[in-house]
Amino acid sequence: NAGVTQTPKFRILKIGQSMTLQCTQDMNHNYMYWYRQDPGMGLKLIYYSVGAGITDKGEVPNGYNVSRSTTEDFPLRLELAAPSQTSVYFCASSGMGSGQPQHFGDGTRLSIL
Amino acid sequence: KQEVTQIPAALSVPEGENLVLNCSFTDSAIYNLQWFRQDPGKGLTSLLLIQSSQREQTSGRLNASLDKSSGRSTLYIAASQPGDSATYLCAVTAGANNLFFGTGTRLTVIP
Numbered sequence: 001n002a003g004v005t006q007t008p009k010f011r012i013l014k015i016g017q018s019m020t021l022q023c024t025q026d027m028n029h030n031y032m033y034w035y036r037q038d039p040g041m042g043l044k045l046i047y048y049s050v051g052a053g054i055t056d057k058g059e060v061p062n063g064y065n066v067s068r069s070t071t072e073d074f075p076l077r078l079e080l081a082a083p084s085q086t087s088v089y090f091c092a093s094s095g096m097g098s099g100q101p102q103h104f105g106d107g108t109r110l111s112i113l
Numbered sequence: 114k115q116e117v118t119q120i121p122a123a124l125s126v127p128e129g130e131n132l133v134l135n136c137s138f139t140d141s142a143i144y145n146l147q148w149f150r151q152d153p154g155k156g157l158t159s160l161l162l163i164q165s166s167q168r169e170q171t172s173g174r175l176n177a178s179l180d181k182s183s184g185r186s187t188l189y190i191a192a193s194q195p196g197d198s199a200t201y202l203c204a205v206t207a208g209a210n211n212l213f214f215g216t217g218t219r220l221t222v223i224p
Contacts, residue, residue, distance in 0.1 A: 004156075033212070042117065042202065042214030043157075058211065090156060092212075101147060102212060106156040 002026050006091050006105035013081045013112050021076040021108050023091030031094045032074040033058075033102065034066065036087040043090060049074055081112045115140045119203055119215035126193055127223050134188040134218045136203030141181050144206040148177050148188050151200045151217070160201075161188070193222045 007022045025032065030051045035043040035058075045058030049068040063085055065077045074093075078085060088109050092102040116139040126132050136146070145164045149157040161170045161177040163186070169178040174191040190197060200219045204212040 035212075035214075040216065042216045043204075043212070044214075045211055048211060092157075101159050101162045103159070104149075104157040109154075 004105035025093040029093035033092040035090045115213040117215040123219045125221040136186040138184045149202040
């Protein structure tokens with residue numbers, strides 16, 4: 001079972017470049033999330049989606065954009081990469097309802113130089 | 114705003130010892146609390162999920178408790194093994210099914 005798949009696993013960007021982090025899930029989950037994890041810190045929510053066509057900001061959305069055109073995919077876009085966006089990015093998904101556990105991908109390690 | 118704190122930040126124990134990891138949160142209006150394990154360079158693996166109406170959950174050598182009114186949870190690991198070495202993260206679910214994470218406890222079990 002694939003679960004939540006993130007690509008790429010690693011990426012180095014130059015300041016000002018743009019890129020899209022891909023996330024896809026095969027569990028037919030309505031809810032999907034993007035988090036970032038900085039060294040020694042907990043995960044912080046960037047954006048989330050409760051279904052196709054619906055997205056909303058989390059705790060740290062500045063510098064990022066998302067879209068949700070299908071149930072399976074939830075890409076995260078960085079338009080103008082900045083050194084402060086160097087981090088590990090995790091995508092997660094969960095079923096509907098308040099008691100559902102979140103399932104995580106293996107992460108994308110991104111460095112902005 | 115929900116704040117989640119984990120103590121201690123790091124812990125080293127000899128193999129076979131029982132241990133307790135602590136988690137506290139500031140807002141008791143949560144749906145559930147999850148304990149995750151994170152290995153270096155890897156994603157998160159859910160260990161236990163406790164619904165807000167529950168007091169504890171058990172899985173093998175792991176037992177997690179929840180006291181929602183006092184904003185506390187503990188993760189008890191019995192008979193620790195070197196393979197238990199990892200970072201353990203606590204997270205509470207609130208709002209639109211959003212998770213708020215602690216900064217984790219890095220556990221090392223010494224053979």
